[in-house]
Amino acid sequence: MSSPDLPRSQLPTATLVAIVDALKAVAGDPPRGRASFAKGRCVRGTYVPSDRAEEITRSRSFTRPSRVLARFSVGRGDPNVADTDNLVLRGLSLRLGDIHHRSDMLAQSAPVHFAKTLDQMLAFLEARIPGPDGSPDMERVKAFSAANPETLHQASYIAAHPLPRSFAGTTYWGVHSFPVTNSSGETRFIKFKVAPVGVEVAPAKSEVTAKSANFLHDDLERRVTSGDVRFSVMALLDRPGDPTMDVTIRWPDEDNREEVRLGTIVITGLEPDETCDGSVFNPANLAEGVAHPPDEIFAARSAAYAISLAKRR
Template structure:
């Protein structure tokens, strides 16, 4: 994995900024603080080896996963309509492990580390606990690409269930198959059965934890299934800028790598005691080249240490 650029904000400063935006809750994740750990299985498709030789994706395995609500506040309402939902999962075993971090929007809110920390700093509440809306508007006007994520989320109704939303890996991963052919892919985790959004009933009539409650109820009734898809690159696709999508991304060629089946609720300690490490990718899936990814694993380790 490439190092993050010299002179750029450090991963530690990014973690500090994330926690400041959330009010610095103690022993909480810097982002996606509220969540539920689950377990299940992964079943590869017969097409997986065409895309990658990674044994994480071409062999059956157990799955450890975590559904979450974006934000550094562990008490954020599940109905909050301007934050992403997350789905992190671990495939393979200790020798061939891959951790994938996905969210229900296909873009990130910053192109560079400098832009990321500037985005966060203007959203740190003042001494009165309020945001400076003028400062946020000025930053957004100067950096319009930082609105792509929130505009995508705002244009879509919140999901009715963690099990009925599509999750995206915002990075572009180099994937190498058994023929030693490499191309870039994006991960798309699609719910088997399709997406289901909230009805028009007011969000404030729902429980603050309704997604988590529904998740536990759904797992008791039966399995939750997701198709792990690889979106395939085309010439000149942007691979460094996480604020933009690939052209015609929703309609381009995709290959199903396998299926994740969620079969049970796991105590949160099983996910909280370690971390889903984006740098853990079994050979056959390479590290993305963008600088956000380069700093991400370091930031996750810092956040883990702080919450311990």
């Protein structure tokens, strides 16, 4: 089964350049930064597959041991965003496999995206670009949200789940539905979930406000230098009729889905940020056995990241 990116000519009228520019404008247009998840920490580690991985996919990225390059991050395009901001996503980008069977994964601390289409994504961002006073027009934001209620699903999830006290204690979700083919040639859809081994309880808001603006990054460095950080890479299994095109909604009863552990990621060391910043974690890089999701947002990601990389260079 193959789901290649849509040709640029078939993408909606909202251009990828306009979306990248809007992401940066919302953040105040900082120079040479990522358009989103600008603040982050580069790390390295290893991946060890489980004995059930081949039941789900024949991709050698997930069925063979490999080195891992990863980046933990805080959402938005502002490299100075405070780690204490409890309305901002946490992100985890992963590169696993070898040079011939490489896969890049992008996951975040909410299981849905904030827009279904590129046109909707651009309109969402343009409504939030700050005016001359440095703040967005809240009446415009409210009007857009009322006309596009599905764009509130991500914010609602974030509001209902307290800020995690550690990157290492956060669960990260892939918002797309990935077609996977196993060692028997059977194809189905999965969603990725990267779950911490040894989950921590999120702190109360009063505890968060007392922390430093870099407490997530400081905590990560402390944990990695004194030991390691472990995550299970999980595959949530589809059911007939699951929505695979709309990334603003979850699969029905998603939290209680059957899931299979594909393997374990062990973060063992820190890397210079330049190691992660010199290129992009490109979600279009998927080793055979995991195909591209069919939704419009995924189809645009690869080219949009290339545009963002060129701008920050």
